[in-house]
Amino acid sequence: MEILKIVMLGMTGMLLGLFLKGIRAEYSVYLSLAAGICIFSYMTGKLSYLFSSVLKFQEYFPIDAAYLTALLKMTGITYISEFASGICKDAGYSAIASQIEVFAKLYIMVLSMPVLLALIETIHGFLS
Structure with a gap:
């Protein structure tokens, strides 16, 4: 399941961020940003399906x-x-x-x- 991959990526980023917060707090923000960008880029792949579905919806209804x-x-x-x-x-x-x-x-x-x-x-x- 794809949602489990995303949740695990987010949880890993969060745990690494908590670990780094005690050592180098400024790096935890960068790690959070990197995890967010990874999840966001994974989501953009799903947007093509959304756009094609919306266009198909537009074909069926005026x-x-x-x-x-x-x-x-x-x-x-x-x-x-x-x-x-x-x-x-x-x-x-x-x-x-x-x-x-x-x-x-x-x-x-x-x-x-x-x-x-x-x-x-x-x-x-x-x-x-």
């Missing part, structure tokens, strides 16, 4: 490509911001991590506005 693009962008923003926020928290920079999270939430709201406006227009069309 959905505007802009909506699917916005959905994929929102998903990417969520993963990237959570990754960066977690690294910042591990390094002891919680304030920066919080700012990354706030910006990501606001940016997702900005990306969702065209979808929300299209939904409101559709509802208005039904009510008129």
Whole structure:
């Protein structure tokens, strides 16, 4: 199972980080970053399957490509911001991590506005 590989990689990185924290604390942040990048790069291989599935979904249902693009962008923003926020928290920079999270939430709201406006227009069309 692939999830077990990822969990074991993460747990190994965490245990090595705890071990290094007692010896050289600055290296534990680098190790955490390296483990996170390894897990993130493994995930990017799965993204091709996700994109092909979304395109197949679009073939079956007449959905505007802009909506699917916005959905994929929102998903990417969520993963990237959570990754960066977690690294910042591990390094002891919680304030920066919080700012990354706030910006990501606001940016997702900005990306969702065209979808929300299209939904409101559709509802208005039904009510008129």
